[in-house]
Amino acid sequence: MTLHEPARFFANLLVPTSDPVGLRGRLAEHLGRHARCETTETGEVLLSSELGLSRLTLEAGGLRIAAESGDPTGLAYIKMIMADHVLELGEAGLALHWTGAGASGSPLPFFRAMTVTGVATVGRFRRLTLRGDDLGRFAEGGLHVRLLLPGEGVRQRWPVTGDDGRPFWPDGNPPPARVYTLRRLDVAAGEVEIDMLLHASHHDAPGAAFAERARPGDVVGMTGPGGGDLPEATDYLLFADETGLPAVVRMLAEMPAGRRVRAFVEIEDEDDRQALPSVAAAEVTWLYRRDGARLETAAASIGAGDLPPGTVVWGGMEHAARRAVFRRAVDVWGLPRDRLRLASYWRRGQAGTDHHHDD
Structure with a gap:
């Protein structure tokens, strides 16, 4: 019998910086608030969480970030989070380019295009039933998703993976986004239910405005999941x-x-x-x-x-x-x-x- 190791997904980023030690320290300080942080005997800084592992290593020309995860979604989140923090904490004008899994231009593994199949009014909520493909990943990692809400009559082009690991919009026109809870998730049926609260003024609330006009056949984007975990307790x-x-x-x-x-x-x-x-x-x-x-x-x-x-x-x-x-x-x-x-x-x-x- 042959034993197979679980698949791992890897990506690398060399950050060109004149202060790699300072940048590594700032990344460790900020990301260490939400991930386990340790320094190895060889001086590597390791950041680990449920998403996977990142290694921060000093080398000629900058700071090397090596990311790995057990699934493409976890790796994509690590790449995006790292890029956001490097661009915030590093030198101005940095151009980032990841190599490895999740190449530039590839679909975002945490994105799904979802079609409205049902609309109901429940109190002050509009309950939307959405259907999409391959929703198994949305059953773990949190209760919440982000809905990308195109304007009325807009044919939206959805994001892909950018060079820096963050979402890239081909037409440069991302729609408003709001976070909602997956009230119900049926992976086998490829179906979710989301309750969207209706506000008095829909003009200032893109989510409520979309919920009010939503009809079967409309398409929205969905990314996630995230947030909402509960520690074990009685x-x-x-x-x-x-x-x-x-x-x-x-x-x-x-x-x-x-x-x-x-x-x-x-x-x-x-x-x-x-x-x-x-x-x-x-x-x-x-x-x-x-x-x-x-x-x-x-x-x-x-x-x-x-x-x-x-x-x-x-x-x-x-x-x-x-x-x-x-x-x-x-x-x-x-x-x-x-x-x-x-x-x-x-x-x-x-x-x-x-x-x-x-x-």
Whole structure:
């Protein structure tokens, strides 16, 4: 019997810089906040995460970055992240060119063209059903995707891999992009469901504007997945407003039996309630904003002694509410940051462009 090693994918980048030591240090400092960082006996800096591994090595003419991953998507993300940070932290005017897997002009492995096959109205959401090919990778690595939303009547040309590893738009005209949660994913059917919140003014919200006009046959771009991971625990405490509700739906649907969950969901009124099926022991409290109920108040009603040891707290909500829940979790409940997954999905008074993950 022959044993086969799992496939690995490799790429290399030589960054031409007059200060390779300084650039390597800045990359290690910034990327080390989200990846494991170590220095070998030979002086290599290793950065590793669930995406794969990067080796930062000094050599004549600059800094060598050797990236490897167990799948093309992980490698593509490493290349993109490295390029973004090198261009931010390195010298001005750098031209980057990766060699190896994922050649310039090739399809982005984390991109899919998705066709709208169904549209429904659920409370203040428009629920879009999208169909595409080869969605297995979207079942791991996070709950969220980024939708690329072409304008009405626009025939969009989609991005490919650029020389620097980042998405390259052939027509130089990327459409607006917004992050959403995969409320439901059926890999076998090649189908996802996404709930898109409708806003009072669609003109300032490309996502809501697209959701309002979407019809079967429309095509959108989808990249991902990312974000939304939950540490293993027996007990979970969840906080969400409408923007975080699709993530709560997905997490509860996938939560195994034997887990205990308390969820607080702030919505406008009764019309925005949704079914939240789960085999876990789930207790959901709906907070109606029209009656003055708020996530901040719900969090303030929970004392340190009310949480079982090892509880994980997750949240997806407005910025100020997120800050209040975070302060309560740290100052009163005494939870370490590695047990917190709290994010501000939007900020009152500002037209946001993306999720902003804080913890």
